[in-house]
Amino acid sequence: MNIKYLGLSTAVSIALLASCKQQGKQNAALPPTPVAVTEAKTADAVYYDPYQGTVVALNSVELRSQVSGFITGIFFKEGEVVPKGKALYEIDRRKYIAAFEQAKANLSAANANLVKAKKDEDRYTFLLKQDAVARQTYDQAVASLETSKGQVDVAKAGVLSAQTDLSYSIITAPFTGRIGISQVRLGSQVTPGTTLLNTISTEHPIAVDIVVNEQDLQRFYAYQKSSTDSTFRLKLSDGTIYDKPGKIVAIDRGVNNTTGSIKVRVQFANEKDVLKDGMSAVLNVLNNESGDRVQIPYKAISEQMGEYFVFTAADTIAHQIKVMIGPRIRDNIVILHGLKSGDKVITDGFQRLKDGGKITLGPPQQQGAPGQAGAKQQGK
Numbered sequence: 001m002n003i004k005y006l007g008l009s010t011a012v013s014i015a016l017l018a019s020c021k022q023q024g025k026q027n028a029a030l031p032p033t034p035v036a037v038t039e040a041k042t043a044d045a046v047y048y049d050p051y052q053g054t055v056v057a058l059n060s061v062e063l064r065s066q067v068s069g070f071i072t073g074i075f076f077k078e079g080e081v082v083p084k085g086k087a088l089y090e091i092d093r094r095k096y097i098a099a100f101e102q103a104k105a106n107l108s109a110a111n112a113n114l115v116k117a118k119k120d121e122d123r124y125t126f127l128l129k130q131d132a133v134a135r136q137t138y139d140q141a142v143a144s145l146e147t148s149k150g151q152v153d154v155a156k157a158g159v160l161s162a163q164t165d166l167s168y169s170i171i172t173a174p175f176t177g178r179i180g181i182s183q184v185r186l187g188s189q190v191t192p193g194t195t196l197l198n199t200i201s202t203e204h205p206i207a208v209d210i211v212v213n214e215q216d217l218q219r220f221y222a223y224q225k226s227s228t229d230s231t232f233r234l235k236l237s238d239g240t241i242y243d244k245p246g247k248i249v250a251i252d253r254g255v256n257n258t259t260g261s262i263k264v265r266v267q268f269a270n271e272k273d274v275l276k277d278g279m280s281a282v283l284n285v286l287n288n289e290s291g292d293r294v295q296i297p298y299k300a301i302s303e304q305m306g307e308y309f310v311f312t313a314a315d316t317i318a319h320q321i322k323v324m325i326g327p328r329i330r331d332n333i334v335i336l337h338g339l340k341s342g343d344k345v346i347t348d349g350f351q352r353l354k355d356g357g358k359i360t361l362g363p364p365q366q367q368g369a370p371g372q373a374g375a376k377q378q379g380k
Contacts, residue, residue, distance in 0.1 A: 031358075032316060032358040032359050032360035033318075033349055033352050033353055033357060033358065033359050033360070034349055034359070034360055034361070035311075035313070035318070035346045035347075035348060035349035035350060035353070035359045035360070035361065036346070036347050036348035036349060036361070037313045037344045037345065037346055037347065037361060038296070038297060038300075038344070038345055038347050039341075039342055039343070039344055039345070040294050040295070040296045040335065040339045040340065040341055040342065040343045040344075040345055041294070041295060041296075041341060042292050042293065042294055042295070042341040043292070043293070043295050043332075046230075046286070047287050047326070047327040047329060047334070048233060048284035048285055048286055048287060049284070049285050049286075049287050050235075050282050050283070050284055050285075051210040051211070051212065051282065051283045051284075051285060052210065052211075052280070052282060052283075053208040053209060053210040053234075053266075053280070053281050053282065053283040054208065054209050054278070054279070054280060054281075055206060055207070055208055055275045055276060055277060055278060055279040055280075055281060056206070056207050056208070056209050056265070056277060056278075057177075057201035057202050057203065057206060057207075057277040058202055058205060058206065058207050058249075058267070059175060059177065059201065059202040060177075060199065060200070060201035060202070060277065061174055061175075061199070061200055061201070062196055062198075062199050063088065063089070063171060063196070063197040063198045063199065063200060064192075064193055064194070064195060064196060064197060065089075065091060065168070065171065065190040065191070065192055065193075065195060065197065066168040066192050066193065067091060067096065067165050067168045067169055067192055068091075068189075068190060068191055068192050069091040069092040069095075069169065069189070069190065070091065070092045070187055070188065070189050070190075071089060071090070071091060071184055071185065071186055071187060071188045071189075071190065072090050072091065072092050072093070072186070073087075073089065073090030073186075074088070074089055074090075074182060074185075074186060075087045075088055075089070075090070076088050076179055078179065078180065078181045078182055079178065079179070079180065079181070080178070080179065081176065081177065081178050081179075081203075082173045082176070082177065082178075082179050082200065083173065083176050084173055084174065084175050084176045085172050085173060086172060086173045087170050087171070087172050088171050088172060088173055088179070088197075088198070089170075089171040089184075089197055089198075090169065090170055090171075091168075091169045091170075091171075091190060092169070093166065093169040093170075096162070096165050096166040096168075096169050097166060099162040099165065099166070100159070100162040100163055100165075100166045102162070103155070103158040103159040103161070103162040103163075104159055104162075106155045106158055106159075107152070107155035107156060107158070107159050109155070110148070110151040110152040110154070110155040111152055111155075113148045113151060113152075114145075114148040114149060114151070114152050116148075117141070117144045117145040117147070117148035118145055118148075120141045120144065120145070121141045121142055121144070121145040123141075124137060124138040124141040124142075125138065125141075171197065173200060174200070175200070175202065176202070177200045177201050177202045177203065178200065178201060178202075178203055179198055179199070179200045180198055180199045180200070180201075181198070182197065182198050183195075183196050183197055183198060184197055201277050203270055203273055203275075203277075204269065204270040204271055204273070205267050205268060205269050205270055206267070206268055206270040206275045206277070207249060207265045207266060207267045207268070208234060208246070208265070208266050208268065208275075208281060208283050209263055209264070209265050209266075210263070210264050210266070210283050211259075211261045211262070211263055211264075212261060212262060212264055213260060213261055214255045214260050214261065214262060217251075217255070217262060220248065220251060220264050221251065223248055223285075224248040224251060227247055227248065228245075229245035230245075230286060231245075231246070231285065231286045232245065232246035232247070232266055232283060232284070232285060232286075233283075233284040234246060234268060234281055234282075234283055234284070235281060235282040235283075235284060236274075236279075236281050237279065237280055237281060242268065242274065242275070242281075244268050244269045244270070245268075246266040246267060246268045246283075247266065247267055248264060248265070248266055248267075249265050249266070249267040250264075250265040251263075251264050251265075252264070266283060287327070293326065293334045293335070293336070294334070294335045294339050294340060294341055295329065295332040295333065295334055295335065296310065296332065296333060296335060296339065296345050296347075297331060297332060297333075297345075297347050298328055298331055298332060298333045299331075299347055299348075300345050300346065300347045300350070301323075301325065301333060302350065302351075307322060308322070308323050308324070308325050309321060309322055309323065310323055310338075310339065310345050310346070310350075311345070311346040311350040311353055312339075312343050312344055312345055312346065313344040313345075313346055313359060314344075316358055316359055316360065317356060317357070317358060317359070318346060318350070318353045318354075318355070318356070318357045318358075318359045319355060319356070320353075320354075320355040321338055321339065322338060323335050323336075323337065323338030323339055324336040324337040324338060346359070
């Protein structure tokens, strides 16, 4: 009986001893984590905010006829630059010439009637003074004179109308610009105000339209008053940077109450005709935060649920710091808040760290992963 209890007591004691040894191993201090450290430095940070833009002509007009008829003449080469006033299209002019000549003839007849009515009025005025004509006859002569004057005015208006229609039969360039591909050919019939003949637009200077949020509106008003050659940089669809500076020429009259955005127009020189109406491009706008900013290597940043953190080294202890980041500049990233120049930032090895963890300087990439040494020992 005593031997049985003695064996049980011995087994319990061995189990307790093994448990204490295991707990002691777990409570033993973990070795310091080897890390690589660098200093946060203040450096010049120039960066831009991208806006999707569309190239637009500052002046663009669709050419449409104001009179009807058939196209009898086309006087330009498609795609060329045409000067202001150059004749572009001719619409059959014969009936408009005839209408103009008839209007002039009507005016001549009206003027002749006016001369006759004036002479009659003068004659009856003299006779009335001599009491040699009835008052009614005189009044009729005066009324006839006024009617003749009105007829002359109507005839003059007819001449002006016919002359205008005749002028509309020749369509000219309203300004100097590049004309597109003709939408009609010789013999085509055109309808006033409906048939599109062509489009002409200016090329130099040219503009880029972007849409910005209303929160940025004051920033662009400031740029409209004062900007430099580096404020706007235009990136073309092939990835090249346009070599001309831009300036704001217009900000739309109001904010779109549905989208909360507003259109801004930036003008560029275009002597070499690089920019074409309708092209897409990215307008990079200088960020107001540009300047001397704290920068650290991008690889030192870790993200947790949309927030950004770095580990800093204070002697042999690592501290996790929340930071506000700015744009990435090559291998570095701008720190807007959370760090100051000279802070020691852990760039390698922080993946195994917790806030307050012990660290030592060393090459983390040469350290085995946890459990690797034990695996090697078991393999021996």
